[in-house]
Amino acid sequence: xxxxxxxxxxxxxxxxxxxxxxxxxxxGRGKVKVVLYGExxxxxxxxxxxxxxxxxxxxLLDRQPRSANVVALEEADLxxxxxxxxxxxxTAHPSTALAILAEMSRRLRHADEVIGNLALLDVxxxxxxxxxxxxxxxxxxxxxxxxxxERPTQxxxxxxxxxxxxxxxxxxxEFTRRGLLEMQGKQILVRWEFLRKVEDxx
Numbered sequence: 001x002x003x004x005x006x007x008x009x010x011x012x013x014x015x016x017x018x019x020x021x022x023x024x025x026x027x028g029r030g031k032v033k034v035v036l037y038g039e040x041x042x043x044x045x046x047x048x049x050x051x052x053x054x055x056x057x058x059x060l061l062d063r064q065p066r067s068a069n070v071v072a073l074e075e076a077d078l079x080x081x082x083x084x085x086x087x088x089x090x091t092a093h094p095s096t097a098l099a100i101l102a103e104m105s106r107r108l109r110h111a112d113e114v115i116g117n118l119a120l121l122d123v124x125x126x127x128x129x130x131x132x133x134x135x136x137x138x139x140x141x142x143x144x145x146x147x148x149x150e151r152p153t154q155x156x157x158x159x160x161x162x163x164x165x166x167x168x169x170x171x172x173x174e175f176t177r178r179g180l181l182e183m184q185g186k187q188i189l190v191r192w193e194f195l196r197k198v199e200d201x202x
Contacts, residue, residue, distance in 0.1 A: 004080050008072040015070045021059020023080045027051050030076025034068050035159065045159030048152060057100055060086050125201070126161040127171040132198045135190035145191040
């Protein structure tokens with residue numbers, strides 16, 4: 001199975017929407033964002049992917065152009081797998097196909113949840129849901145809550161939920177003032193009370 005390595009500098013575009021898609025990428029190191037741009041240049045972040053995640057599989061499966069842009073948020077190392085090697089691997093290892101289908105289903109469910117949140121929740125509610133999801137995915141249990149050692153920037157959160165960085169800043173400040181969050185540098189402590197409140201509101 002041929003999987004050439006590729007590096008990406010922070011800020012560089014790895015794939016662009018509408019271009020032909022002939023490779024799947026696996027992130028070995030670093031962090032990338034999957035993003036769309038509006039006509040005015042407004043950025044909508046669909047997801048943030050980290051080491052161990054993959055992207056580009058849709059174009060290999062349906063032979064359609066890329067559906068979004070992928071941009072490196074920090075220096076990243078990638079493994080690429082072209083269509084021929086991908087199809088050979090799936091034929092030899094059907095369990096990989098099941099794992100990819102499971103991940104695509106998870107992403108579709110997440111997209112459905114995001115669409116529902118945009119329609120039904122106010123901005124503070126969307127920020128709260130995003131922090132809850134972050135805590136459950138990356139948080140380490142500590143005294144008082146879940147500790148996320150590398151939280152997204154306020155701009156990244158804003159792009160994920162379709163609002164401005166200033167609005168995200170106000171929401172995080174309010175949650176912090178109420179003792180529901182503690183932020184220090186890139187770390188954020190999501191207190192159990194915050195998680196309970198978000199769960200109760202769901």
